[in-house]
Amino acid sequence: MRVIKQVALGLGLALIGSSALAQQQFINVLTGGQSGVYYPVGVAISQIYAKDIPNVRSTAQVTKASPENLNLLQAGRGEIALTLADTLSEAWKGNAEVGFPNKLDKLRGISATYDNYIQIVASADSGIKTIADLKGKRLSVGAAKSGTELNARAVLKAAGLEYKDLAKVEYLPFGESVELMKNRQLDATLQSAGLGVASIRDLATAIKIVVVPVPAAVVAKVGDPAYQPAIIPANTYAGQTTDVPSVAIPNFLVSHTGVSNDLAYQMTKALYSNIDTLYASHNSIKVMKRENAIKGMPIPLHPGAERYYREVGLIK
Numbered sequence: 108m109r110v111i112k113q114v115a116l117g118l119g120l121a122l123i124g125s126s127a128l129a130q131q132q133f134i135n136v137l138t139g140g141q142s143g144v145y146y147p148v149g150v151a152i153s154q155i156y157a158k159d160i161p162n163v164r165s166t167a168q169v170t171k172a173s174p175e176n177l178n179l180l181q182a183g184r185g186e187i188a189l190t191l192a193d194t195l196s197e198a199w200k201g202n203a204e205v206g207f208p209n210k211l212d213k214l215r216g217i218s219a220t221y222d223n224y225i226q227i228v229a230s231a232d233s234g235i236k237t238i239a240d241l242k243g244k245r246l247s248v249g250a251a252k253s254g255t256e257l258n259a260r261a262v263l264k265a266a267g268l269e270y271k272d273l274a275k276v277e278y279l280p281f282g283e284s285v286e287l288m289k290n291r292q293l294d295a296t297l298q299s300a301g302l303g304v305a306s307i308r309d310l311a312t313a314i315k316i317v318v319v320p321v322p323a324a325v326v327a328k329v330g331d332p333a334y335q336p337a338i339i340p341a342n343t344y345a346g347q348t349t350d351v352p353s354v355a356i357p358n359f360l361v362s363h364t365g366v367s368n369d370l371a372y373q374m375t376k377a378l379y380s381n382i383d384t385l386y387a388s389h390n391s392i393k394v395m396k397r398e399n400a401i402k403g404m405p406i407p408l409h410p411g412a413e414r415y416y417r418e419v420g421l422i423k
Contacts, residue, residue, distance in 0.1 A: 137188035142282035151388035173254030301391025371411025
């Protein structure tokens with residue numbers, strides 16, 4: 108009899124344990140390179156979810172950013188990701204030229220976040236002061252087929268330049284680009300990131316830099332409404348004493364149809380319930396406001412996110 112009771116007790120505990128495991132959910136936050144803005148923001152999001160959503164284990168994954176993030180989401184290998192607006196639009200359409208041979212139809216929107224600025228930074232001794240001066244110079248354009256590299260192609264084309272016009276093109280993440288510039292192995296780097304990105308701050312303290320302007324006329328020639336004229340304010344980086352015209356492109360948080368409506372609701376609500384924690388992760392994210400959450404969203408909202416926005420009166 109005692110043996111039967113022990114077996115029954117053991118089975119009961121096993122069932123309780125398996126039930127608890129069944130209830131546990133995993134959220135993988137897809138970010139970008141560690142020297143960019145996506146990574147610290149993604150880490151903060153992961154920490155918010157681990158603390159705020161019951162029975163959740165959350166991690167932040169280093170990636171090559173926007174295109175890789177969206178392909179991973181489509182494959183169900185992540186629950187939420189940061190991405191640039193133009194990359195998201197191309198993924199939704201299915202543009203093979205930028206790495207999306209098929210429409211990524213499982214993607215669903217969660218929230219707008221902050222703007223990326225296309226920041227072209229040259230060493231002062233390179234002689235580069237305008238985009239035209241990049242001709243015949245050595246430039247890093249971000250990791251191959253990353254959101255930054257797609258931005259680089261668009262802006263250079265609008266300025267009448269192609270990669271073949273450059274002396275050398277490097278496809279490197281932000282941190283590696285900066286190291287090559289410090290060692291005089293590159294003349295300039297183009298980085299699409301939030302203002303005050305760590306990589307450029309690091310570079311500006313090591314060598315004298317020039318932040319190269321992107322005139323509004325060039326921005327207009329890109330021909331994509333996601334690209335908007337913007338200003339990099341004076342003193343964003345050491346040695347940058349004047350405002351510099353540039354390009355701003357919105358960033359979005361995106362999920363997919365494989366994430367349950369309830370979890371997507373909790374993820375969206377947790378973001379705005381803990382917005383101060385998110386703000387503390389990087390200055391760029393401090394412009395993120397709930398009232399702007401669905402502005403410009405180029406894909407359908409996740410029903411879970413829509414439920415939250417209806418609950419708070421953003422969607423009537």
